[in-house]
Structures are given as structure tokens and as C-alpha cells.
Amino acid sequence: MRTFRIAMVQMNPTVGDLGGNVRRILRWLREARKAKPDLVAFPELAVTGYPPEDLLLKPKFVEDNRCALNEVVRAAKDVVAVVGYVGQGDSAGHHPPSSPVVAAGRHDIYNAAALLAGGRLVTTYAKRHLPNYGVFDESRYFTPGRRLPLVTINGTAVAVNICEDIWLPHGPTRRQAAAGAEIIVNINASPFHLGKSRSREQMLATRARDNGVIVTYTNMVGGQDELVFDGHSVVLDHTGDLVARAKGFEEDLLVVDLNVEAVARSRSAGGRAPRTEPPAAMSVERVVLGPKPRKKQSRVVAPVEPLADPLDEVYEALTIGVRDYVKKNGFRHVLIGLSGGIDSALTAAIAVDALGADNVLGLFMPSPYTSRESREDTIELVRRLAIRMKTLSISPTFKTYLRTLDGVFAGAKADTTEENLQARIRGNLLMALSNKFGHLVLTTGNKSEMSVGYATLYGDMAGGFAVIKDVPKTMVYELAHRRNRRGGQPVIPKRIIDRAPTAELRDNQKDEDSLPPYAVLDPILKAYVEDDRSVEEMVDMGFDRRTVLRVVALVDRSEYKRRQAPVGIKITHRGLGKDRRMPVTNGYQGM
Amino acid sequence: MRTFRIAMVQMNPTVGDLGGNVRRILRWLREARKAKPDLVAFPELAVTGYPPEDLLLKPKFVEDNRCALNEVVRAAKDVVAVVGYVGQGDSAGHHPPSSPVVAAGRHDIYNAAALLAGGRLVTTYAKRHLPNYGVFDESRYFTPGRRLPLVTINGTAVAVNICEDIWLPHGPTRRQAAAGAEIIVNINASPFHLGKSRSREQMLATRARDNGVIVTYTNMVGGQDELVFDGHSVVLDHTGDLVARAKGFEEDLLVVDLNVEAVARSRSAGGRAPRTEPPAAMSVERVVLGPKPRKKQSRVVAPVEPLADPLDEVYEALTIGVRDYVKKNGFRHVLIGLSGGIDSALTAAIAVDALGADNVLGLFMPSPYTSRESREDTIELVRRLAIRMKTLSISPTFKTYLRTLDGVFAGAKADTTEENLQARIRGNLLMALSNKFGHLVLTTGNKSEMSVGYATLYGDMAGGFAVIKDVPKTMVYELAHRRNRRGGQPVIPKRIIDRAPTAELRDNQKDEDSLPPYAVLDPILKAYVEDDRSVEEMVDMGFDRRTVLRVVALVDRSEYKRRQAPVGIKITHRGLGKDRRMPVTNGYQGM
Known part of the structure; x- marks a missing residue:
């Protein structure tokens, strides 16, 4: 059987x-080589990481990326590999410049995949479909590719494409398959959001x-600023079954023996596969490497890891x-303001799971308004998480501020100013410890608060990374x-x-007192912030008009706060970072 | 003479x-009508303002924009007008969707110009070239147009195009002129940067x-978040001369009688104008309105306002x-922390020129490190600007913070932590006054500081708008x-x-003590931050290698601060806002 x-x-x-x-x-290439593969695939832009953003505008960066790729090329002597990098010059496909303002000496660059074999760069494929929506800005940097290399490796026809290319039914996959490709090697940097691993596999099965x-x-894996790549690399056979x-x-x-013979058999038997190549501006180029199938000693049994x-x-x-x-920003320890509430408790639990209890420091900063329960629950949380905690009262500083402001505030009533001051003292104490000892401050605000602006700028919003912002x-x-259900003692006390x-x-x-109940607020926020629903549509969905109007006004009015918020992790299909680019100055009163 | x-x-x-x-x-249409014009032109996206950013993803916003345009259509009964708006459906030009992730019910939208006459929408032109670099994200929203309406108005052939379209030598202008257009009505929202008014006129003269x-x-005029549109609308004749x-x-x-006869004469005499239409995917469509030239009572004398x-x-x-x-954000008063230094003095002067002295409040917040000169100079500045000022000492609060932190800081040496604390107390006091009385806080940091991170997050960086950030x-x-040379008494005291x-x-x-002299620092920052020069290139430009390496490291390390900075006005060709999108997590050590 040909595999x-x-x-x-x-x-x-x-x-x-x-x-x-x-x-x-x-390192991975050495590891992969042990399996004697016909091909080793690395993710999209593996050389630079994803997304490199405006680093791509630095000609030296693009040059250095090419030198970095050359190291890989030299190492790939006895193996065929596909590696994502930034192509320039070596990816054909002329395209008129999209902008008249081109920095001197700058040339078109491509989101490319290099095919390496025998210590040389055999050919490249450049991404055809550049996502420029949501968190993506690829049209800012890249020129779409025009070439479709079809590489016969040890007797099997392989075509490479990149990320977005496979999401489109009319993308290169169709033409590559029609030209004879038996395997599509799609390389990716696909950011996670809730439910994406499943919808992505459905799409891939359909495409196959x-x-x-x-x-x-x-796929890529790991975190980069607001993005997380979830891994979950997969193989689907030509019938769409998960392999x-x-x-x-x-x-x-992931090492997999692909049953290429079954693809060939199914094609000779006829069936649904495209027989004619759809018209396209892309030209197919054929390359042959090691013309005969290699004898395999034994079949590997590929794992099917479960989806959580x-x-x-x-x-x-x-x-x-x-x-x-x-870690990627060179920190070891994090610091979290603990209030006795659920947000900071969850943030601390995540931090402990991410970094270990030794690397997490809690700071409890009580005021006269801090309840006994908050104090007790914080102590209990700290005990269960086995983290260290410091306690600093904000009361003396709060009093001094009020004395300082006494003259200018004379006659004015107490309002949110005094509340914000308390939050800002806490922010300052967190930053003081961070400055002194080098901890990264994690903020604890959730998406509901961040959306309606129920958060103090420079107060509880002060910190380097906003863990549960989305x-x-x-x-x-x-x-x-x-x-809490994960086994062992629940880490978050029940009363919290x-x-x-x-x-x-x-x-x-x-x-x-200030907001609708969260069970009401959250679905409205999803409709408005994530799904761009109008007020009428939300009312039609069954929400109370007055509540909707109030929420919409709160969201619109707090854009300036979000603009100054720290980066945080995107986990929904529309986060509050690069996904959502609203003007601060915004007169839209539309309903 | 035909005009x-x-x-x-x-x-x-x-x-x-x-x-x-x-x-x-x-209102402007009524005003313009008095001049009995053949055509009234409004700027790009005049209906929505520019840039509407993610408002464009709200279907209701696009619909409301269309209703808003309809009001203008109805008003344009006895006049021909070109108005920028967001087109949908009414601009032809099929285009495959650029993203598979299209919200349900969303359709292609266009950055469009409506041609109105006789109380109806006669035709539309959709922008062909969508800028997606620098501060621009138009590919995120718009589909490029395909049609080229050529409208004969009162006997003169007029073609409309939009902004970027005219910056490209191979853009629609060429084809429109070749198809017979005598006048190009280019409508714009062209953001200002240093020197742009001149380079833009050179380009327009060349194109003409x-x-x-x-x-x-x-052109549009006015401020929108980080962008300023400078106006300076112009007319160039067919020889490139400024009219x-x-x-x-x-x-x-600006009302101008255009000498169309000269264009026609020059064309029949031959010359450089394109005789053949370049091949293009765009189709020219002809429309005729009021076939004969109208009799003019008298010629208007158009002004040539000087360029400053x-x-x-x-x-x-x-x-x-x-x-x-x-004003657009609904504030009346601003609050500025005055230090006795040049940055806050300049910011205050600008604020007074923008809003009037009555609407500017200074806050002086001395510490034991504040010099006598700073105090005297601040008082003198306030006197000359005729603004109000409050004084609040930060010393008691600073002492209370230190006492609070005494235990956790035991044994640690004083460092920038204590400096940042002082800046943050000032930030808190400014925000307290802002919260209590509704002033907008203007921050005073300049681009040099913001670039190297010589600024305290939540301290001097705290505020709603960063006036001199660029x-x-x-x-x-x-x-x-x-x-100071503007006449009258110099407003900024000499000693400052x-x-x-x-x-x-x-x-x-x-x-x-911390930074190279600004005369050295600023050219390095321009080379690195604005022009993406590598270290080697900067050394070749004559800068000291050690200084360059130090500056580069400072810039790279302070990305997280800039990410949390308030919006500020772009005045260089590359500001620190939407112009520059650097990853925070960034391992590039490239030189």
C-alpha cells in the first residue's frame, strides 16, 4: 500500500x-527525523512567530528572517520540510504596489512556506488569501501569492497552502486538488476562540x-499578546474522516502515515473530486523530489487526542x-491584587496553574469598606492556592489624599471620585511592588466590567496583562x-x-446597584459588542428596551478606558483588543 | 469662454x-447655492466622518448613513452635488468576498461618492484604491469600486474619484481623463503630517x-482622535498651475470658475494628455445632466490662501x-498638570489657543524636589496665559505611601519606584479633579519621552488626550x-x-542623566521609530553605536507603556498610534 x-x-x-x-x-527537526518521515511540516511563519506586526516593515527584520530560514535550509539535508517564513523576491507573482507610499528600498513581501530538501530551498508557496478582518492585518504587510507549486515527493503529489487559503471554498485547495495533489499540507497560525477547534475541524473535513x-x-501553539494558538493539529482523509x-x-x-493509495483509488473510481481545474490567475508549477515511494519498516499508529x-x-x-x-516577556513572578471577589480568585488560580504557586504573589489591600468575609475568603484562597500574600491597608493613604483635596473639593458631594481614588491607591501599590521587585501585575477585570466601563482607569485596570478581559x-x-471540580480540594472557596x-x-x-444582573447584562453585551446588533434587534430578541439603552450607552461612553487597558487574552470570537476598533470620538447615537 | x-x-x-x-x-449647501455653482463638492465620507472604524461593521450604522444621505438627496433639488458616504448595493462592481467570516446579513460596502441632482441620486462612484497602511485600515471594511461614471454637467465632462485614487499614477484619474473628463472632482479626508500640504500639492499638480x-x-478639516485633517483644498489647472x-x-x-475651454483647446492642439485609454477592469459609464453651459453673470475671483x-x-x-x-467628546474644560517645564508650558499654551484661557485649569503639584525656579516659572506662565491654577502638595501623600510600603520595602534601596510613585500621585490628583468637576486631563509627554519610555504609566501618562505625544x-x-514670537508678550517665560x-x-x-542629549536622541528616534532604520544604517549615518544600541533597547522595552497611553495627535509621517503597530511580546534582537 502506498503511504x-x-x-x-x-x-x-x-x-x-x-x-x-x-x-x-x-530541535524539532532532529526529533521528527527519527520517524523517517517523507515530509516535516512546521506552522505558518514559524521562523518569525505570528503575528510579527510592524516588525515586518523593518527591511532588516525581513532580511534576518531570511538568514534564519537559511540555517534551517542547511540543516534539512536528509529530510524534506515545509517551513513558514517571510518571503521576499523568491516568491514569484508580480502585483502592482497597493500604496504609493513605499519606503525606499522596500519590496513586496509574502507570507510564505518554503519547501526544503537536500539542503536547499526547492520552491516556495506564498499565501494567496490574506485575512484583514478581526484581529488580522495581513493586507497591511503582505502581497498575495500567485504560484501553485505541486511537488511530487517520493511518488506522492503534495501541495502546500497557508491558513486562510483553506477556509475559502474557492481557494487554492480546489485548484491544487484538481491539478493532482493527493495531500494538502496546510500550515497555520490559527488563533483560538471559544468553540473554534470544532468549527475548524468541520471546515477541514468538508474541504477534504x-x-x-x-x-x-x-497549527501553531502558544500565546502571543492577546492571541492564543491552540494547537490541535489534525489530519483528515479524503472522505473527511479524522485520522x-x-x-x-x-x-x-504528530507523525501520521497517510493512505495515499486510497486517494488514488477513489479518484480512478470517479466520484465527487473536481475533474477540471477552475479558471484562475494562478499557475501550477511541478517539481519532483525522490520519485519513488520509500519502503516503510512499519506503520505508525497516530494518536487522536481528545478535544476538551x-x-x-x-x-x-x-x-x-x-x-x-x-515567560516570553522575561518575567518570572506575577502580582495580583486580591479583593476576596471571584475575579481575582479565578485570576490567581489561573496564574498558579500557569506558573506554579511559588511564582504568584497576592496583595490584599483592605479599606474600611472591606468586609470581614472578603478578608477571610482571601486568606482561605491564599491558603488553598499555597501562594504568598502581603497585606497593605489603603486607609492612611486614602485619608491623606482626602486631606490634600479637601480645599479644592470644598462643598462638593462625595461621588465616584472617592471610589476611584481607592482603586487608584491599590493600583499604585501594586505598581510600586512591581517596580521594586520586578513582578508583572496581572489585572483581574472581566469582559462585562470592561465593556460597560465598570472599572477604574489607573486603578484596578493598572497592570501589564489582563487575564480575563475577554x-x-x-x-x-x-x-x-x-x-473547583478538577479533583483535590476546590481551590476557590465556595463563599467567594x-x-x-x-x-x-x-x-x-x-x-x-450600578448594573443590570450579570445574567441579563452578559447576553446583551454579547449581542451588542460581539455581534453588532442594533437596539431594535436586541429588543426583538426579548431584552427590555430601557436596559438595552442603558447598556449601549455605558459601552459607548467607556471606549476611552478600553483604549488605555492592558493587553489581555482573546477567548471569544470578538475580544476587546484588535478585534474591535472603535473611534473614541464617536457621535453615533444610532439605535 | 466656457467655464x-x-x-x-x-x-x-x-x-x-x-x-x-x-x-x-x-447648512453649507445653502451657503454654496448662493454662488450658483454648477457643482458643489463635499469631502470623502462627509456623512459619517472619517474614519468611522468599526462603526462600519454595524449594519444599522450603514443603513442610518444611507438615510442620512437621503436627507441630503432631497435637499439637493436645484443643485448638483458630490457627497462622500458609505455605499452599499447602489455601487456596482462584483467582487468575491475577501473573508469567509462574514456576519449574517452583511454585504459589501464601499467608500463612495454620491452624485446628486434634481432631488435624486444620479450615480455613485466607489473608491478604487483602498489605503491599508500607516493609519489606514480601509481594506478591513470596504470593497474596491469598479465603475467609472463620467458625468457631463452643463456641457462639461466631470469625473469623481476619492482620496487615494489620485495618489496613484495608474489610478482612475488617468482612465477618466482619457475617457474625456475635463475636471476631476477628487474628494478627500487626508490626514495632516509635517510637510504634507506641500507634497500633496506637488502630486496634484503632476497628476493634473x-x-x-x-x-x-x-479636503476635510478638523480633528478626529489622533488624526487632524488640514483642509487646504485646492484647484490645479490642466497645466498643473495652482488656481x-x-x-x-x-x-x-472655495468657489472657483474653472476654465474648461482651455482644457478643450489644449486637447485639440494635442500634447501630452493620454490619447488611448489604458487597459483596465473598470467600465466607463456616461451620464448627462443639463446639457448646455449656463450663462454666468460674472466671474468669481477665487482666493489663494497662503500656506503657513x-x-x-x-x-x-x-x-x-x-x-x-x-468639544466633540462633550467636554468644555481641560486640566493640565504644570511642572514648570517646557512640555507642560507648551501644552497649556496650545490649550489656551484652542479653548480660551477660561477653559484651562492648571494644577501645580510640588514635592520637596520641586525647585524654586519651577514654582516661580509656573506662576509666571499662569499669569501670562491668564489661566486659573490650583496648587496641591504631593508630599503628605508621598510620605504616607512610603510608610505603607515600609514593611514590604524593608532593606530595598530607593530606585525609580519612589520616582514613579510621585508621578502617580500627581496622576491620581489630576484624575480626582477630573472625576469631581468633569475636566478632561491633557497629558504633557512629548514624542522623545514616549518613544524611550521616559514617562510613568498611570503617572504623567494619566489623562484623556496626549497633546504633544508625536x-x-x-x-x-x-x-x-x-x-512666543507671535506678537504681544511671549507666553512661555524664557527661563522655562x-x-x-x-x-x-x-x-x-x-x-x-538618563538619556542622551535631545539633539542627539531625536535624530536617532526619527531614524529608528519613523524610518525603520537598522542599527548598522544608523551607525553609517554617523551616530555613535553605543548610543544607538541604548536608544533602540529603550524604545523596544517600552512598547507596553505606549500600548496604554492615551490617544494623541499625529503630526509626523509616523506617529506612535495607529501608524505603528508593534507587538508587545517581541524577541527581536535584530540590529
Whole structure:
């Protein structure tokens, strides 16, 4: 039986760290080589990390990326490999410049895949479809590719394409399969959001079946600023059946023997595979490497790692997001302001899972409004998580501020100013410890708060990384329950979960004094912030008009706060970062 | 002599304020009508303001924009007008969807110009070339247009195109002129940067001459978040000569009689104008309105407003940028922390010019490190600007913080932690006054500081709008001198300009203890931050290698601060906002 052995390297590069990424590629290449694969696949832009953003505008960076690739080329003497990098000059396909403002000496660059064999760069494929929506800005940097190399490796016809290329039914996959490709090597840097691992596999299965071709999907893994790549590399056979799946949220090497004979058999038997090539501006170029199938000693049994429950995937995404942000930015320790509330408790639990209890420091900063329960629950949380904690009272500083402001505030009533001051003292104390001892401050605000602006700029919003910024409050509770059910003693004390949420910035304050109940607020926020629903549509969905109008106004008015918020992990299909680019100055009163 | 009278409305819309923008359009339409023009031109996206950003993803916003346009259509009964709006459905040109992830019910939208006459929408043109570099994200939203309407109005052939379309030598202008257009009505929202008014006119003159066509360029004016539109609408005749220019940095109506006969004469005499239409995928469609030239009572004499010196333009841009941010966001008063230094002095002067002295409040917040000179100079500045000032000492609060932190800091040496604390107390006091009384806080950091991270997050960086964020320190001095030479008493005391810059956060501190002299720093920052030069290139330019390496490291390490900085006005060709999108997690050590 004719088979083709692919080794898929699901790796975790760091954006910009070309040297580190190449070392990582070479290490995995050595590991992969042991399986004697016909081909080793690395993710999209494995050399540079994804997304390199405006590093791509530096000609020296593009040049250095090419030098980094050359190291890999030289190492790939006895192996065929596909590696994502930034192409320039070596990817054909003329395209008129899209902008008249081209920096001197700058040339078109491509999101490219190099095919390496025998210590040389055999050919390249450049991504055809450049995503420029959501978190993506690829049209800012890249020129779309025009060439379609079809490479026969040890007797099997292989075509490479990249990420977005396979999401489109009319993309290159169709033409590549029609031109004879038996295997599509799709390389990826596909950011996670809730439920994506499943919808992605559905799409890949459909694409494989529609084109009668084996699809191998090699994804990146790890965190990069607001993005998390979830791994879950997969192989689907030509009927759309799942053949193998790599782990989620960690590096992995997936070695699979692909049954190419079945593809060929199915094609000669006729069936649904496209017989004619659709018209396209892309030209197919044929390359042959090692013309005969290699004899295999034995078949490998490829794993099908399970997909976790979607909510557990979110927890994993948050964990790897924190770990990678902290480590890739050169930090070891994190500092978290603990209030006795659910948000800071969940954030601390995630931090402990990401970094270990020794690397997490809690700071409890009580005021006269801090309840006994908050104090007790914080102490209990700290005990269960086995982290260290410091306590600093904000009362003396709060009093001094009020004395300082006494003259200018004379006659004015107490309002949110005094509440914000307390939050800002806490922010300052966290930053003081961070400055003195080098901890990264993790903020604890959730998506519901961040959306309606129920957060103090420079107060509880102060910090380097906003862990649960994209997690709605109702999901914060679900995640806390999940974490508690994981076995062993529940880490988050029950009372923290059960108590009514409060900022404790004045007596008997409850979140629900200022906001609709979260069970009402969160679906409205999803409709408005994530799905761009109008007020009428939300009312039609059954929400109370007054509540909707109030929420919409709160969201619109707090754009300036979000603009100054720290980066945080995207876990929904529309986060509050690069996904959502609203003007601050915005007169839209539309309903 | 056959002439064509155009009225160009250089207006200042507000992003999203559809109702307000329509009222403004109708008011200008009434005003323009008095001149009995053949055509009235409004800027690009006059209905929505520019850039509407992710408002464009709301189907209701696009629908409301269309309703807003309809109000203008109905009002344009006895006049022909070109108005920028968001087109949907009514602009032909099929295009495959660029993204598989299209929200349900979303359709392609266009950056369009409506041609209105006789109370109906006669035809539309959709922008062909969508800028997606620098501050622009148009490919995120718009589909490029395919149609080229050529409209004969009162016997003169007129073609419309939009902004970027005219920057490209191979853009629609060429084809429109070849198809017979005598006048190009180019409508714009062209953001200001230093020197742009001049380079833009050079380009327009070249385009007019190359195509033997009259170019009318109607620009937007005003501030929108980080962008300022400078106005300076112009008309160039078919030989590239300047015929008329509107004012800079304010609304204006430019009425010009265009000598169309000269265009026709020059064409029949032959010459350089393109005789053959270049091959293109765009189809020309002809429309005729009012077939005969109208009799004019008298010729209008169009003004040629002077272009100010480039540095004076920067000052104007900063002034209108502040005024529009403050007013369009519903504020009246601003609050500025005054230190006795040049940055806060210049910021205060700009604020007074933008808003009037009555609307500017200074806050002086001395510490034991504050010098006598700083105090005296601040008082003198306040006197000359005739603004109010409050004084709040930070010393008691600083002492209380230190006492609070005494235990956790035991044994640690004083470092920048204590300096940052002082800056953060000041930030908190400014925010407290802002929260209590509703002032907008203007921050005072310059581009040099913001680039190297010589600024305290949540301290001097705390505020709603960063006025001189894109002004290098050396230019801060130049602008201060300019402002002082403007006539009357110099507003910025000489000693503020002459003293060595200091943050006064410890004894005898000077900026040059931490940074290279600004005369050295600023050119390096320009090369690195604005021009993407590599270390080797900067060394070749004559800069000291060690200094360059130090500056590069400071810039790279402070990305996280800039990510949390308030919005500020772009005045260079590459600001620190949407122009520059660097990853925070960034392992690039490239030189």
C-alpha cells in the first residue's frame, strides 16, 4: 500500500525571536527525523512567530528572517520540510504596489512556506488569501501569492497552502486538488476562540471531502499578546474522516502515515473530486523530489487526542496565555491584587496553574469598606492556592489624599471620585511592588466590567496583562466551578462564588446597584459588542428596551478606558483588543 | 469662454454623528447655492466622518448613513452635488468576498461618492484604491469600486474619484481623463503630517499636468482622535498651475470658475494628455445632466490662501486637534498638570489657543524636589496665559505611601519606584479633579519621552488626550519659540525654555542623566521609530553605536507603556498610534 509519512511539528515560537525560533525548529527537526518521515511540516511563519506586526516593515527584520530560514535550509539535508517564513523576491507573482507610499528600498513581501530538501530551498508557496478582518492585518504587510507549486515527493503529489487559503471554498485547495495533489499540507497560525477547534475541524473535513484530498493541518501553539494558538493539529482523509489529532495547548509532534493509495483509488473510481481545474490567475508549477515511494519498516499508529469541553479549552487558553506572556516577556513572578471577589480568585488560580504557586504573589489591600468575609475568603484562597500574600491597608493613604483635596473639593458631594481614588491607591501599590521587585501585575477585570466601563482607569485596570478581559462575568463563575471540580480540594472557596459581587468602594455597595444582573447584562453585551446588533434587534430578541439603552450607552461612553487597558487574552470570537476598533470620538447615537 | 463653477465645501464633520453631519452639509449647501455653482463638492465620507472604524461593521450604522444621505438627496433639488458616504448595493462592481467570516446579513460596502441632482441620486462612484497602511485600515471594511461614471454637467465632462485614487499614477484619474473628463472632482479626508500640504500639492499638480485635466481637491478639516485633517483644498489647472486654495485648519467654502475651454483647446492642439485609454477592469459609464453651459453673470475671483510655514502648521494642527477632541467628546474644560517645564508650558499654551484661557485649569503639584525656579516659572506662565491654577502638595501623600510600603520595602534601596510613585500621585490628583468637576486631563509627554519610555504609566501618562505625544522634544522648543514670537508678550517665560530639562523626581535630576542629549536622541528616534532604520544604517549615518544600541533597547522595552497611553495627535509621517503597530511580546534582537 502506498503511504506517505508526515511529521507535523506543532511548535510554540516567540514573535521576533528569530534565533530562538530557529533553534526550536532545528530541535524539532532532529526529533521528527527519527520517524523517517517523507515530509516535516512546521506552522505558518514559524521562523518569525505570528503575528510579527510592524516588525515586518523593518527591511532588516525581513532580511534576518531570511538568514534564519537559511540555517534551517542547511540543516534539512536528509529530510524534506515545509517551513513558514517571510518571503521576499523568491516568491514569484508580480502585483502592482497597493500604496504609493513605499519606503525606499522596500519590496513586496509574502507570507510564505518554503519547501526544503537536500539542503536547499526547492520552491516556495506564498499565501494567496490574506485575512484583514478581526484581529488580522495581513493586507497591511503582505502581497498575495500567485504560484501553485505541486511537488511530487517520493511518488506522492503534495501541495502546500497557508491558513486562510483553506477556509475559502474557492481557494487554492480546489485548484491544487484538481491539478493532482493527493495531500494538502496546510500550515497555520490559527488563533483560538471559544468553540473554534470544532468549527475548524468541520471546515477541514468538508474541504477534504469536497476535493477528495487528504488535508493535514499543522497549527501553531502558544500565546502571543492577546492571541492564543491552540494547537490541535489534525489530519483528515479524503472522505473527511479524522485520522489523527495532536494535543491542545502544548507543543506536540504528530507523525501520521497517510493512505495515499486510497486517494488514488477513489479518484480512478470517479466520484465527487473536481475533474477540471477552475479558471484562475494562478499557475501550477511541478517539481519532483525522490520519485519513488520509500519502503516503510512499519506503520505508525497516530494518536487522536481528545478535544476538551469548550469551557475547559477556555481555561487552558487562559493558562497558556498567561504563561507565555509572562515567560516570553522575561518575567518570572506575577502580582495580583486580591479583593476576596471571584475575579481575582479565578485570576490567581489561573496564574498558579500557569506558573506554579511559588511564582504568584497576592496583595490584599483592605479599606474600611472591606468586609470581614472578603478578608477571610482571601486568606482561605491564599491558603488553598499555597501562594504568598502581603497585606497593605489603603486607609492612611486614602485619608491623606482626602486631606490634600479637601480645599479644592470644598462643598462638593462625595461621588465616584472617592471610589476611584481607592482603586487608584491599590493600583499604585501594586505598581510600586512591581517596580521594586520586578513582578508583572496581572489585572483581574472581566469582559462585562470592561465593556460597560465598570472599572477604574489607573486603578484596578493598572497592570501589564489582563487575564480575563475577554471572559464575561457569567463565564467567570462557570470557569471557577470547573476549576473547583478538577479533583483535590476546590481551590476557590465556595463563599467567594456565592456572595453577591461588590466592588466594596463604599458601604453596602453591590454591582447590581450600578448594573443590570450579570445574567441579563452578559447576553446583551454579547449581542451588542460581539455581534453588532442594533437596539431594535436586541429588543426583538426579548431584552427590555430601557436596559438595552442603558447598556449601549455605558459601552459607548467607556471606549476611552478600553483604549488605555492592558493587553489581555482573546477567548471569544470578538475580544476587546484588535478585534474591535472603535473611534473614541464617536457621535453615533444610532439605535 | 466656457467655464464651470465649482463650490468646494471644506467641512468638519464628527465621526458617527450622522444627524449633526447632515445638518452641517445642508447648512453649507445653502451657503454654496448662493454662488450658483454648477457643482458643489463635499469631502470623502462627509456623512459619517472619517474614519468611522468599526462603526462600519454595524449594519444599522450603514443603513442610518444611507438615510442620512437621503436627507441630503432631497435637499439637493436645484443643485448638483458630490457627497462622500458609505455605499452599499447602489455601487456596482462584483467582487468575491475577501473573508469567509462574514456576519449574517452583511454585504459589501464601499467608500463612495454620491452624485446628486434634481432631488435624486444620479450615480455613485466607489473608491478604487483602498489605503491599508500607516493609519489606514480601509481594506478591513470596504470593497474596491469598479465603475467609472463620467458625468457631463452643463456641457462639461466631470469625473469623481476619492482620496487615494489620485495618489496613484495608474489610478482612475488617468482612465477618466482619457475617457474625456475635463475636471476631476477628487474628494478627500487626508490626514495632516509635517510637510504634507506641500507634497500633496506637488502630486496634484503632476497628476493634473500628466493627464491634462483640471483637478479639484476637496479636503476635510478638523480633528478626529489622533488624526487632524488640514483642509487646504485646492484647484490645479490642466497645466498643473495652482488656481485656488482654501484656508488651512478651518472650515471654508472655495468657489472657483474653472476654465474648461482651455482644457478643450489644449486637447485639440494635442500634447501630452493620454490619447488611448489604458487597459483596465473598470467600465466607463456616461451620464448627462443639463446639457448646455449656463450663462454666468460674472466671474468669481477665487482666493489663494497662503500656506503657513510647516512648523506653524504643526502648531495649528495641535490646536485644532485639541479643540475638536475636547468639544466633540462633550467636554468644555481641560486640566493640565504644570511642572514648570517646557512640555507642560507648551501644552497649556496650545490649550489656551484652542479653548480660551477660561477653559484651562492648571494644577501645580510640588514635592520637596520641586525647585524654586519651577514654582516661580509656573506662576509666571499662569499669569501670562491668564489661566486659573490650583496648587496641591504631593508630599503628605508621598510620605504616607512610603510608610505603607515600609514593611514590604524593608532593606530595598530607593530606585525609580519612589520616582514613579510621585508621578502617580500627581496622576491620581489630576484624575480626582477630573472625576469631581468633569475636566478632561491633557497629558504633557512629548514624542522623545514616549518613544524611550521616559514617562510613568498611570503617572504623567494619566489623562484623556496626549497633546504633544508625536512632537519630538527638539520640536517642542521650536514650537515654544514660535508661539512666543507671535506678537504681544511671549507666553512661555524664557527661563522655562532655557533651563535644562528635569523631571524633578529626585535631587538635582536632569533628563541627560538618563538619556542622551535631545539633539542627539531625536535624530536617532526619527531614524529608528519613523524610518525603520537598522542599527548598522544608523551607525553609517554617523551616530555613535553605543548610543544607538541604548536608544533602540529603550524604545523596544517600552512598547507596553505606549500600548496604554492615551490617544494623541499625529503630526509626523509616523506617529506612535495607529501608524505603528508593534507587538508587545517581541524577541527581536535584530540590529
